[in-house]
Amino acid sequence: MMANSILTSILSMGGLGLVLGGGLALASKKLAVETDPRADAIVEALPGANCGACGYPGCSGLAKSITENKAPVNACPVGGASVAEKIAKIMGVTDIGSTDDKKIARVLCQGGKSEAKVKSEYHGIKTCKAASMVNSGPKSCSFACIGFGDCVKVCPVDAITLEDNGLPVIDEGKCTGCGLCVKECPKMVLALTSNKNEVHVRCRATMKGKDTRAVCNIGCIACKLCEKVCPFDAIHVKNNVAAIDYEKCRNCMLCVEKCPTKSITSAFAARKKAVIVEEKCIGCTICAKNCPVNAITGELKKVHVVNQDLCIGCGICQEKCRKDAIEMVRNGHEKLDECSACAASK
Amino acid sequence: MAKELFFIIVGSVFVNNFVLSRFLGQCPFLGVSGKTETAVGMGMATTFVLTMTAVAAYFLQNYVLAPFGLEPFLQIVSFILVIASLVQLVEMVVLKISPALYNAFGIFLPLITTNCIVMGAALLIPMNNYNLIKSIALGLGAGIGFTLALALMSGIREDLEFADVPEALRGPAIVFITAGLLSMIFMGFTGLVPLG
Numbered sequence: 448m449m450a451n452s453i454l455t456s457i458l459s460m461g462g463l464g465l466v467l468g469g470g471l472a473l474a475s476k477k478l479a480v481e482t483d484p485r486a487d488a489i490v491e492a493l494p495g496a497n498c499g500a501c502g503y504p505g506c507s508g509l510a511k512s513i514t515e516n517k518a519p520v521n522a523c524p525v526g527g528a529s530v531a532e533k534i535a536k537i538m539g540v541t542d543i544g545s546t547d548d549k550k551i552a553r554v555l556c557q558g559g560k561s562e563a564k565v566k567s568e569y570h571g572i573k574t575c576k577a578a579s580m581v582n583s584g585p586k587s588c589s590f591a592c593i594g595f596g597d598c599v600k601v602c603p604v605d606a607i608t609l610e611d612n613g614l615p616v617i618d619e620g621k622c623t624g625c626g627l628c629v630k631e632c633p634k635m636v637l638a639l640t641s642n643k644n645e646v647h648v649r650c651r652a653t654m655k656g657k658d659t660r661a662v663c664n665i666g667c668i669a670c671k672l673c674e675k676v677c678p679f680d681a682i683h684v685k686n687n688v689a690a691i692d693y694e695k696c697r698n699c700m701l702c703v704e705k706c707p708t709k710s711i712t713s714a715f716a717a718r719k720k721a722v723i724v725e726e727k728c729i730g731c732t733i734c735a736k737n738c739p740v741n742a743i744t745g746e747l748k749k750v751h752v753v754n755q756d757l758c759i760g761c762g763i764c765q766e767k768c769r770k771d772a773i774e775m776v777r778n779g780h781e782k783l784d785e786c787s788a789c790a791a792s793k
Numbered sequence: 794m795a796k797e798l799f800f801i802i803v804g805s806v807f808v809n810n811f812v813l814s815r816f817l818g819q820c821p822f823l824g825v826s827g828k829t830e831t832a833v834g835m836g837m838a839t840t841f842v843l844t845m846t847a848v849a850a851y852f853l854q855n856y857v858l859a860p861f862g863l864e865p866f867l868q869i870v871s872f873i874l875v876i877a878s879l880v881q882l883v884e885m886v887v888l889k890i891s892p893a894l895y896n897a898f899g900i901f902l903p904l905i906t907t908n909c910i911v912m913g914a915a916l917l918i919p920m921n922n923y924n925l926i927k928s929i930a931l932g933l934g935a936g937i938g939f940t941l942a943l944a945l946m947s948g949i950r951e952d953l954e955f956a957d958v959p960e961a962l963r964g965p966a967i968v969f970i971t972a973g974l975l976s977m978i979f980m981g982f983t984g985l986v987p988l989g
Contacts, residue, residue: 452862452863455861455862455863456861456863456866456867459857459858459861459863459867459871460867460870460871460874463853463857463871463874463875464874467874467875467878468878470878470882471878471881471882471885474882474885474886475885478885478886478888478889480888480889480892572955
């Protein structure tokens with residue numbers, strides 16, 4: 448009896464297992480959904496953040512579209528050139544297209560806790576979305592960043608942090624330009640701009656200058672000084688707020704220097720400087736004639752010199768030079784500064 | 794017969810709700826009740842698997858386990874085996890027939906394998922000597938009951954997000970209390986139909 452029940456249980460369970468296992472094996476063959484092996488390989492190559500910056504539903508969605516030739520191999524803005532290269536290899540194409548025009552999210556408000564006045568104390572749900580619905584936010588300026596960090600929460604790559612002043616700071620190295628924070632921000636103080644643009648007007652307040660000054664001491668007061676100083680006609684005051692034409696802007700940062708309220712910012716330390724390669728310069732004076740700030744001096748047929756203190760790094764001279772004798776160097780000036788700074792500290 | 798079927802369905806949806814009266818499937822009940830959308834998705838997937846399992850359990854019980862006298866010690870093992878393979882099969886079929894539905898179910902589909910409501914419903918069938926139709930009714934009822942509980946809970950939890958909850962009770966604590974209250978409310982259905 449005992450042996451019998453052991454036997455029957457082994458047989459029935461074994462049989463059940465066999466039937467079910469065999470059935471599943473058969474089903475997996477019959478019901479197999481054909482997937483493009485290249486799509487799997489592309490998913491492997493993609494960053495896998497599923498951020499949706501490409502406009503497709505996640506990395507697998509993009510991979511599928513690439514295999515169907517509906518999306519270019521460089522469609523992933525996050526992965527950049529290295530990922531595009533890998534995908535191009537998988538797809539068997541050689542042309543990876545341009546990938547260097549990466550977009551980065553910028554914070555277009557500097558009205559932190561100490562700069563922008565507060566009109567009311569807010570005790571509701573701690574999200575920017577909720578707070579913006581109550582009397583258009585707790586800050587006196589209705590364009591100001593609310594500072595509860597909705598953008599920080601939505602960022603898939605942790606590129607945004609809230610500083611003590613209550614404003615978000617974007618880590619440009621980490622930012623993938625997916626634009627999720629731009630969509631999330633109820634005050635629209637975030638915007639995507641090309642990584643080539645270094646100068647930004649960080650104020651969106653369209654009130655009259657006087658009214659802006661009353662609520663925030665770092666906002667644009669529409670004084671038009673930037674408009675006057677710009678050698679390239681790239682910045683204009685529209686609707687009581689300065690706006691940069693990024694097509695024309697050459698990152699010369701003159702407006703940043705001039706702005707009385709400091710509402711225009713740039714990475715000042717990273718300003719480019721023109722340097723003349725002495726071996727190549729033939730002294731044609733073209734650069735000196737074209738320099739908008741007269742920073743280049745030199746006599747005809749003699750090597751010219753760029754006055755590093757005057758040079759604004761606009762790059763016009765480099766474009767005009769027919770002998771490729773001018774290089775734009777980043778931090779060239781900073782190095783000099785460093786030495787004088789360390790000398791001063793000693 | 795129709796009256797009995799009605800009792801089985803209403804009984805398993807309200808009176809003996811598998812989640813709120815029998816306290817089965819607490820893990821998905823608390824785990825995926827954060828959003829109504831996913832909660833309903835999980836409920837649908839579970840209902841589907843439950844109904845299929847009820848059929849499988851009925852045949853397994855009456856044509857394999859009972860005739861060979863293996864019920865007392867092989868019931869649970871064989872049911873687990875059947876449920877697991879069934880879920881696998883369902884996953885394949887859904888992927889083949891409707892990739893959109895497959896994407897909507899997502900991870901929930903394979904997770905149902907370990908949902909104890911499925912096991913509970915399968916074990917209740919031989920316990921009550923149900924026939925095939927009644928088994929299907931029980932599976933369907935259990936699934937609808939689970940979906941109802943999840944939908945209710947997720948609705949409450951979505952509103953709870955905006956409630957001023959005392960600091961100490963925030964997070965899982967208030968969810969457990971809510972689940973308890975919901976369960977007590979479901980006790981009110983006792984006597985609606987004869988238990989069975």
